[in-house]
Amino acid sequence: MSEIIKHGVIHEDDWTVLRLGEGEDATSVELPAGRVIVPLAVWLARRDTLGAQAEAGVLGVWLAGTEDPATLADDLLRLQLIAVDFPKFADGRGYSIATLLRARHGYGGELRAIGEVLRDQFSYLTRCGFDSLQPATGRYTRPQLEAALASLKDFSDPYQGAVDRAEPLFRRVTRKVAA
Amino acid sequence: MYQYDEYDQRIVDERVAQFRDQTQRYLAGELGEDEFRPLRLQNGLYIQRYAPMLRIAVPYGNLRADQMRMLGHIARTYDRGYGHFTTRQNLQFNWPRLEDVPEILAKLATVQMHAIQTSGNCIRNVTSDPFAGVAADEDIDPRPWCEIVRQWSTFHPEFAYLPRKFKIAVNGAKEDRAVIQVHDIGLDLKRDAEGRIGFRVLVGGGLGRTPIIGEEISPFVPWQDILSYCEAILRVYNLNGRRDNAYKARIKILVKALGIDAFRSQVEAEFAHLKGGPATLTVDEVHRVADHFVDPSYETLPASDAGYTDQLAANKAFAAWARRNVRAHKQPGYASVVLSLKKTGIAPGDITADQFDSVAVLADAFGFGEVRVTHEQNLVLADVKQSDLFAVWEAARDAGLATPNIGLLTDIIACPGGDFCALANAKSIPIANAIQARFDDLDYLHDIGEIEINISGCMNACGHHHVGHIGVLGVDKNGQEWYQVSIGGDQGNDTALGKVIGPSFAADEMPDVISSLIETYTANRHDDERFIDTVRRVGADPFKTRVYADREARKQAHV
Ligand code: HEM
Ligand code: SF4
Numbered sequence: 001m002s003e004i005i006k007h008g009v010i011h012e013d014d015w016t017v018l019r020l021g022e023g024e025d026a027t028s029v030e031l032p033a034g035r036v037i038v039p040l041a042v043w044l045a046r047r048d049t050l051g052a053q054a055e056a057g058v059l060g061v062w063l064a065g066t067e068d069p070a071t072l073a074d075d076l077l078r079l080q081l082i083a084v085d086f087p088k089f090a091d092g093r094g095y096s097i098a099t100l101l102r103a104r105h106g107y108g109g110e111l112r113a114i115g116e117v118l119r120d121q122f123s124y125l126t127r128c129g130f131d132s133l134q135p136a137t138g139r140y141t142r143p144q145l146e147a148a149l150a151s152l153k154d155f156s157d158p159y160q161g162a163v164d165r166a167e168p169l170f171r172r173v174t175r176k177v178a179a
Numbered sequence: 180m181y182q183y184d185e186y187d188q189r190i191v192d193e194r195v196a197q198f199r200d201q202t203q204r205y206l207a208g209e210l211g212e213d214e215f216r217p218l219r220l221q222n223g224l225y226i227q228r229y230a231p232m233l234r235i236a237v238p239y240g241n242l243r244a245d246q247m248r249m250l251g252h253i254a255r256t257y258d259r260g261y262g263h264f265t266t267r268q269n270l271q272f273n274w275p276r277l278e279d280v281p282e283i284l285a286k287l288a289t290v291q292m293h294a295i296q297t298s299g300n301c302i303r304n305v306t307s308d309p310f311a312g313v314a315a316d317e318d319i320d321p322r323p324w325c326e327i328v329r330q331w332s333t334f335h336p337e338f339a340y341l342p343r344k345f346k347i348a349v350n351g352a353k354e355d356r357a358v359i360q361v362h363d364i365g366l367d368l369k370r371d372a373e374g375r376i377g378f379r380v381l382v383g384g385g386l387g388r389t390p391i392i393g394e395e396i397s398p399f400v401p402w403q404d405i406l407s408y409c410e411a412i413l414r415v416y417n418l419n420g421r422r423d424n425a426y427k428a429r430i431k432i433l434v435k436a437l438g439i440d441a442f443r444s445q446v447e448a449e450f451a452h453l454k455g456g457p458a459t460l461t462v463d464e465v466h467r468v469a470d471h472f473v474d475p476s477y478e479t480l481p482a483s484d485a486g487y488t489d490q491l492a493a494n495k496a497f498a499a500w501a502r503r504n505v506r507a508h509k510q511p512g513y514a515s516v517v518l519s520l521k522k523t524g525i526a527p528g529d530i531t532a533d534q535f536d537s538v539a540v541l542a543d544a545f546g547f548g549e550v551r552v553t554h555e556q557n558l559v560l561a562d563v564k565q566s567d568l569f570a571v572w573e574a575a576r577d578a579g580l581a582t583p584n585i586g587l588l589t590d591i592i593a594c595p596g597g598d599f600c601a602l603a604n605a606k607s608i609p610i611a612n613a614i615q616a617r618f619d620d621l622d623y624l625h626d627i628g629e630i631e632i633n634i635s636g637c638m639n640a641c642g643h644h645h646v647g648h649i650g651v652l653g654v655d656k657n658g659q660e661w662y663q664v665s666i667g668g669d670q671g672n673d674t675a676l677g678k679v680i681g682p683s684f685a686a687d688e689m690p691d692v693i694s695s696l697i698e699t700y701t702a703n704r705h706d707d708e709r710f711i712d713t714v715r716r717v718g719a720d721p722f723k724t725r726v727y728a729d730r731e732a733r734k735q736a737h738v
Contacts, residue, residue: 065422090217090300092340096417099337104452120201120210120218127336144209154197157186159330160406161457162337169330170464171457175184177470 002137010145037062037083054078065093069101076107086115095128102129102163119148129163180241180549181326181471183291191288198222199281223294233272234297239307239325240268240552244539249290251535264528266643268306268552273599300341302332306348308356309553313561315509319368321351323469331406338413342420343428360384360392360674363430377401383434386640390676391431394439406458411450475547480512484565500572500583512565518558519582523615526608527593528556537578545571586629589615596636603636605653605660610689617690630710646670648711650677667714680723695729
């Protein structure tokens, strides 16, 4: 069990993220029991057999920073969970991948940030369309996570549009010229 | 100039609160060094050789008198009484305490200032022409567009963790004074055949260790689409720029690797999805922003002020200053004044707390309360009545800001170098000062005419050495500080990268090297030819030959 933030609330979570180890192969790797998020390669290799699990909401797919979200374009209605991996928190490709999944491809299911997911990036991650944030297990104490939740509201009115609010400030409100 | 409304103000206030919390968690050991680094960098905070360095944003170089006073207050209270203007029109404090930074940011926020995105791998402070709005050769005022880009890029959630930093510059005049060709994105304001406004867009320029001149990615992007177009460029870069090697991570490397045509097709494909989307600019928004940049209430004056003409004739020192430090203005009877931060013996770009105050007084009394920063590290009072010039000169002279050297040899651009910067191979400031000391004769300086010497302490090129007519680069040779010299670089419309003349020099040789270069120029020049023109016409060889022959002669003389 790990604690994640989902829709702005702390949740116990039982999904396992499967990462291919040295010498493991997407076609043959054994999937752990329970709810599992598999690498894109596993999904692409075994889509036919895994499809039902995905539709039942017990199997999700994760993308690496190098992977094109368009690869999943035809699967988006079946998938209920897609995760994007942050190998390092400073590797910002995931923000664009999430934006594309949501804004370009219209993905509406759970979008989860995994990997090195740190609280000081929560707000940007959320704005790019992640609705669930999974820091490494044990990375934060409960009080720290609670404080982090508060920081999701650090900025009340961002300038530019993003996935969470598509319209930029100049379209959301009437800004007057100060006299 | 732009004034915050409640939204702008709330954003900087919220940023202060956020950074205060992050700093507290860092000091409490909750936030590790590696995790804190990008957070502090995105608030302009470096940890330097001796102390932290705080870089404060001066959006496209625009400042107000009250902001100058606040900077003076901060210099006095939290620093050692001075600050440093940079080639990106920002301001750096070299000695703040980390613990004080949240407080400094809070004070800055009270005068609508911040340090947001002045460092880190994000979109940096937008830079532009220091004479925007007043230059006679301006087609379109770049400032509203800079402000629009500033707001769009501030806390852009998708582009806060790019492969590397990202710099955008905007030009709206015939002569580019914003060095747009060496920026990640250069925006050149244009009108199409029907007179509609848009941008010629350059991409992939940059200095640093691999200097590259930007290439045109689009001849004309209509203004409505400019943010969407930038977003397309940034997204392609964010997804495809190299992240395995920080030295190859700038967009220029991606553009070179793909070739401009392939890069353009990726951007166009992305842009096709974004065009017409919510980021499309509206007439209302552009007008709202542009209303902040209307002309101040100029008086109707004759083109030339009789009193000013008399003062010029009567006072040689004033005339020498006016010749270099006063620029023509679009409005009859007005002029722009450059306040020199290049006094001999002072680090180029340095300004004391008292000078901040003096400039504020001058701006209030004679300049509609506004000040600009140039990327050559000087200050500008953009709108001064000709009839006030004499008073401005006297006050500037008393404040040590009237060195009559703008555009001349002693108006040197230099990075902080080894005196402050942890990355330096060599010191920059003492080299600048030694050169200034050598060329202290004003008549000779005027005779040499316009020339730009740019000095960087390492190949990161903060001192723009690649685009100096003479470029000086600090290099490390077996743990010793040496200097590589290049000539033929230029900025502006004729942007060119200088070529290294040969083996490097020890610090104490540098004034002699510059003398040799200058003497070669004066011996070869045609009438009215600037140093750079002569270099272009005769080539680098005569300069090289002379510099190394003189060096040999000096060695012989010492044996
Ligand atoms: C003292 C602390 C400073 C540090 C640690 C620092 C660090 C760096 C680094 C690492 C780069 C190269 C980045 C790259 O090529 O990707 C760079 C470039 C640059 N810096 Fe600085 N810098 C400092 C101060 C300054 C100052 C004072 C100025 C202005 C005088 C400045 C202006 C620039 C400019 C114009 C570039 C070149 C941008 C380009 O490559 O297009 N920096 N700096
Ligand atoms: S050029 Fe090098 S030495 Fe100079 S400030 Fe930049 S990083 Fe430091």
